[in-house]
Amino acid sequence: MAKLKLALYWAASCGxxxxxxxxxxxxxxxxxxxADIVLWPxxxxxxxxxxxxxDDGSIDVCLFNGAVRNSEQENIAKLLRQKSKVMVAFGSCxxxxxxxxxGNFTNRxxxxxxxxxxxxxxxxxxxxxxxxxxxxxxxxxxxxxFYDTVLALADVVGVEYFMPGCPPPxxxxxxxxxxxxxxxxxxxxxxxxxxxxxxxxxxxKKEEKKITKIYRPHQVIPDPEKxxxxxxxxxxxxxxxxxxxxxxxxxxxxxxxxxxxxxxVYDQGAKMLSALASICDVKDEAEVARIVDEVVDPAGTFxxxxxxxxxxxxxxx
Amino acid sequence: xxxxxxxxxxVGFCCNWCSYRGADMAGTARMxxxxxxxxxxxxxxxxxxxxxVLKAFKEGADGVLILGCHPGDCHYAEGxxxxxxxxxxxxKMLGQFGIEDERVRLDWVSASEGDRFTxxxxxITAKVKELGPLSRDERGPNG
Amino acid sequence: xxxxxxxxxxxxxxxxKIELFLDDDGNVANAYLQIPELRGFEKxxxxxxxxxxxxxxxxxxxVCPSAHHMASTKATDAVYHVNPPPAAKKLRELYYCAHMxxxxxxxxxxxxxxxxxxxxxxxxxxxxILGVVARVGLEIGGEVIKHRAYAQEIxxxxxxxxxxxxxxxxGGMSRxxxxxxxxxxxxxxxxxxxxxxxxxxxxDDVVLANKGYVDLITGDIYxxxxxxxxxxxxxxxxxxxxxxxxxxxxxxxxxxxxKPADYLDYVAEHTEPWSYLKxxxxxxxxxxxxxxxxxxxxxxxxxxxxxNVADGMATPIAQEAYERMYQTLGGKPVHATLAMHWAxxxxxxxxxxxxxxxxQDKEVADPNVRTIPTATPDEGVGVVEAPRGTLFHxxxxxxxxxxxxxxxxxxxxxxxxxxxxxxxKAAQGLIKAxxxxxxxxxxxxxxxxxxxxxxxxxxxxxxxxxxxxEVIIRxxxxxxxQTLSRNLS
Numbered sequence: 001m002a003k004l005k006l007a008l009y010w011a012a013s014c015g016x017x018x019x020x021x022x023x024x025x026x027x028x029x030x031x032x033x034x035a036d037i038v039l040w041p042x043x044x045x046x047x048x049x050x051x052x053x054x055d056d057g058s059i060d061v062c063l064f065n066g067a068v069r070n071s072e073q074e075n076i077a078k079l080l081r082q083k084s085k086v087m088v089a090f091g092s093c094x095x096x097x098x099x100x101x102x103g104n105f106t107n108r109x110x111x112x113x114x115x116x117x118x119x120x121x122x123x124x125x126x127x128x129x130x131x132x133x134x135x136x137x138x139x140x141x142x143x144x145x146f147y148d149t150v151l152a153l154a155d156v157v158g159v160e161y162f163m164p165g166c167p168p169p170x171x172x173x174x175x176x177x178x179x180x181x182x183x184x185x186x187x188x189x190x191x192x193x194x195x196x197x198x199x200x201x202x203x204x205k206k207e208e209k210k211i212t213k214i215y216r217p218h219q220v221i222p223d224p225e226k227x228x229x230x231x232x233x234x235x236x237x238x239x240x241x242x243x244x245x246x247x248x249x250x251x252x253x254x255x256x257x258x259x260x261x262x263x264x265v266y267d268q269g270a271k272m273l274s275a276l277a278s279i280c281d282v283k284d285e286a287e288v289a290r291i292v293d294e295v296v297d298p299a300g301t302f303x304x305x306x307x308x309x310x311x312x313x314x315x316x317x
Numbered sequence: 318x319x320x321x322x323x324x325x326x327x328v329g330f331c332c333n334w335c336s337y338r339g340a341d342m343a344g345t346a347r348m349x350x351x352x353x354x355x356x357x358x359x360x361x362x363x364x365x366x367x368x369x370v371l372k373a374f375k376e377g378a379d380g381v382l383i384l385g386c387h388p389g390d391c392h393y394a395e396g397x398x399x400x401x402x403x404x405x406x407x408x409k410m411l412g413q414f415g416i417e418d419e420r421v422r423l424d425w426v427s428a429s430e431g432d433r434f435t436x437x438x439x440x441i442t443a444k445v446k447e448l449g450p451l452s453r454d455e456r457g458p459n460g
Numbered sequence: 461x462x463x464x465x466x467x468x469x470x471x472x473x474x475x476x477k478i479e480l481f482l483d484d485d486g487n488v489a490n491a492y493l494q495i496p497e498l499r500g501f502e503k504x505x506x507x508x509x510x511x512x513x514x515x516x517x518x519x520x521x522x523v524c525p526s527a528h529h530m531a532s533t534k535a536t537d538a539v540y541h542v543n544p545p546p547a548a549k550k551l552r553e554l555y556y557c558a559h560m561x562x563x564x565x566x567x568x569x570x571x572x573x574x575x576x577x578x579x580x581x582x583x584x585x586x587x588x589i590l591g592v593v594a595r596v597g598l599e600i601g602g603e604v605i606k607h608r609a610y611a612q613e614i615x616x617x618x619x620x621x622x623x624x625x626x627x628x629x630x631g632g633m634s635r636x637x638x639x640x641x642x643x644x645x646x647x648x649x650x651x652x653x654x655x656x657x658x659x660x661x662x663x664d665d666v667v668l669a670n671k672g673y674v675d676l677i678t679g680d681i682y683x684x685x686x687x688x689x690x691x692x693x694x695x696x697x698x699x700x701x702x703x704x705x706x707x708x709x710x711x712x713x714x715x716x717x718x719k720p721a722d723y724l725d726y727v728a729e730h731t732e733p734w735s736y737l738k739x740x741x742x743x744x745x746x747x748x749x750x751x752x753x754x755x756x757x758x759x760x761x762x763x764x765x766x767x768n769v770a771d772g773m774a775t776p777i778a779q780e781a782y783e784r785m786y787q788t789l790g791g792k793p794v795h796a797t798l799a800m801h802w803a804x805x806x807x808x809x810x811x812x813x814x815x816x817x818x819x820q821d822k823e824v825a826d827p828n829v830r831t832i833p834t835a836t837p838d839e840g841v842g843v844v845e846a847p848r849g850t851l852f853h854x855x856x857x858x859x860x861x862x863x864x865x866x867x868x869x870x871x872x873x874x875x876x877x878x879x880x881x882x883x884x885k886a887a888q889g890l891i892k893a894x895x896x897x898x899x900x901x902x903x904x905x906x907x908x909x910x911x912x913x914x915x916x917x918x919x920x921x922x923x924x925x926x927x928x929x930e931v932i933i934r935x936x937x938x939x940x941x942q943t944l945s946r947n948l949s
Contacts, residue, residue, distance in 0.1 A: 012497065012499055013522070014518075014519045014520060014521050014522035014525070015474070015521060015522040015523050016519070016521075016522020016523075016525060016623045016624060017522065018522070019522050019523055019623055020522075020623060023609075023612060023622070023623070025605050025609050026602070026605055041468050041475075047466075047467060047468065048467065048468065069499065070460070070496070070497070071460065072475075072496060074460075098519070099516055099519035100499045100500075100519070102504040102505075102508075102516070103499060103500045103503070103504045105413065105414075105504055105507065106500065106503045106504055106506075107457050107459070108457070108459045110503055111498070111500035111502075111503045111504075114500075114502050114503040115498065115500070115502055115503070115738075116731050116738070119502060119729070119867050120724055120854075120867055121723075121724055121727055121728050121729045121740070121867060121869060122728070122729050122731070122738075123728040123729060123730055123741075123743070123747060124729075124730070124731045128731045128732065128733050129731070129733065130498075130731070130732075130733055130734070130735060130736045131733045131734070134733040134734050136490075136492070136734060137490070138461050138463075138481035138489055138490050139461055139463060139479075139481060141479060141492060141494060141734040143494060143496050143734065143735070143736065144496050145459070145460055146459065146460075146498060146736075147456070147457070147459055147460030148456065148457025148458065148459040148460060149455065149456045149457050149460065166519070166624055167522065167623050167624070169621075216509060216511060216861075217511055217629060217634070218511040218536075218540070218629045218630045218631060218832070218833060219832065219833075220832070221830050221832070224635065247616070247620040247621045248620045248621070248626045250620060251618075251619060251620030251621075251625070251626050251627050251634050251635055252634040252635040253515075253620065253626040253627070253634045256512075256515060266368060267368045267371055269410070270366065270367040270368040270370075270371055270407075271366075271367075271368065273367050273403065273406055273407060273410060274366055274367050274368075274403055276406070277399065277402040277403040277406050278399055278402075278403075280402050282402065283388070283398050283401075285401070288401055288402055288405060289405065291402075292402075292405045292406050292409055295406060295409070296509050296860065296862055297413075297507060297508055297509050297512075297862065298406060298409055298410035298413065299410045299413035299414060300413070300507060300508050300509075300512075301509075301512075302410070304512075304516075310371075311368065311371040311372060311375050312371055312374065312375060312414050312416075313455045314414075314455060314457070315413065315414050315415040316414060316415035316416060316451065316452045316454070317415060317452075317457070413507070
């Protein structure tokens, strides 16, 4: 079998997905056997014009991580789509927007104002802001345009596969590598994780979910054997796809939903809200108001990783 | 028709056993009310998944009304209590999305309360008219 | 003016491009390092519960997420005015030393080693980790992978996952470790100490034994006079996890030592319209532009800086290595940018020794790792030394602990001005009038940047890191004059 051409690219990303590929450790040599890497800015020095020079569809698989939040990222996403047979949204940012998509509770003007003017360490009396085009003594310099709204990869190009996770766990990455090596990828549109929720995978004891108070993680020391939701700690397990190995739960911390919504759920945040409200055992109007007050940041908690793929997508300013 | 010409579109989820019958009663008694509420009949206010409300806003609604049986009278015993927990939490969350509190209203209307139904419809229509249309801009002016 | 564009900069964490402008004689007039990315953490963290920030802010960087996790957790301790139990602090520091090992191993072997083991102008086909392995033996690759994996495993046991751990809470850690886990850490730490020793020896045999490399390190084009900043413990020894921040001037004299909470009195940030990343500088000296020396507020952070500001290392083998480095390079402070690679290995030694010390301390497996906060939250600063430099997290909250304001000054960002200056100086020293811009020269310009440790170092260790590069030289009208490339296939 001829070597595959593999591209890895990062948009509005932290680099964790690239590290995740390396966390396959010695199995990376199997990847090197299987594929020639034609783009990986973190590791190799291929530039944008190398990709431009390639024939359309000549890249077999492109693993694209990171959300899209500026013009350069959107342009490269489109370029890579053109040059690739298969696009994979790799990691929660590319799949759902991820943490950067929390930026959808604000916009460019507010972000710029905070970063360049308001921040207490700033020394910017001339109110200088970064510009998409600026004349300096020697010539003109350019920067990409910063968008108001963070987008998922599928908002700008067609995507064949989704690998959720922040970052995707090693066993799922190896599953994909194996599928590539044996030419046995699942049908396009597939999400490479479990078809069930995290609760199904979670090893804690689950009894009846009936709570009368919400606790924030630092307010209590949870019982490590018992379901966290049953202890009044908001855990997004019921509205989150499984397949991550329940690693956060094992560290005695609640799920924050990085694997995205489970099968059949359109909006992860709304689903979690509904689930949480269902298990609250309060009837009295004043008690309801009290427990609602204890959920201190519903939008930022239920949509922690999923703003770009949510129904409302962003805050109305 | 108001002076500005803005006529809000409001989706109204009414439960089969109480509020939908109340709406029906208002109709047969020819009670005058604003025409802005489009009614969707559900079996119980507890059936209203928060995602319905989001979808309504996404698809162009300026307001959403959810009407159920009075607490204690739910045909399914507990359904309206679930709505009573979900909708306030949803409204709090919608506030974080810039969707004003008055755009969503949960209330209780019995089958014989045609007048109450009319009053609530008129109130929410007036409130939402005042707030203006809900922005459907999913990208913002920059990009 | 002629212009050389390198876009994107590769082999670092994040995006960047370099614009070099040549005057009519062909000398480098100026160099601009533009960072085209911004995500807005300082704004979108507003409204979030502060105890969630240790799980949000690590997404700033997936190579050093643990640095953000720890700085953030310490900031939340400060916000809640809560003191974690001793076992929690030890466990955090143990976790953090493991993280430093992961990061420093990855950078040295993947990025630094090829330039020194093979040589800066060696055939690019060889000048990568595979060439290093061929030169020094196949075992090395396996040992590198094994020890970085140990470091990741330790973090994963404590924090749930190595990348984007979840264990940090105001007042402690989410779980304690068991005695069995501690014993496993101890074994891994012992192996790490041996590996760190071996790495220093490798540097000795391959770099320091070679006069050409020593000349390169001490040469003028890679030298820059600046202030230095780093965290030190109560004895003024390097500490990654906790302490006060010390600043020394280009002559090595202490000019400041401050508590994390007072950072705003010492550090300010300058903005240029051609980069999304700001330029921190020393407030008391002032921003004088991209210039070297005592009058300029430009300062540097990360391994060399940390060693320059400290009086020594807190563990014995690292201390020996520290003394040897300064003896060889002619005393303190050392301004040679390439010496960062050596300093990084000295730090690896310390991180490994400290990892062993902590994993041999039975208290680190004590079950009491949480103090529940009771005070009303308001404001706090948490600082750690990230692998790439001093990292500041500053949060203000309301009385319920919901974030009102966030200010972050992030590791590599501290070095932004210095990196620009290093690139310019190297380019000016290497690209002269009438000279053709050669491939080896391009690599040597890159070396000026690379020494600061671009974050994604660990990515390169198993791939043919030949640095294929294309440089397009255009005249002022944009017409292509010359195209140079290497290793493009």
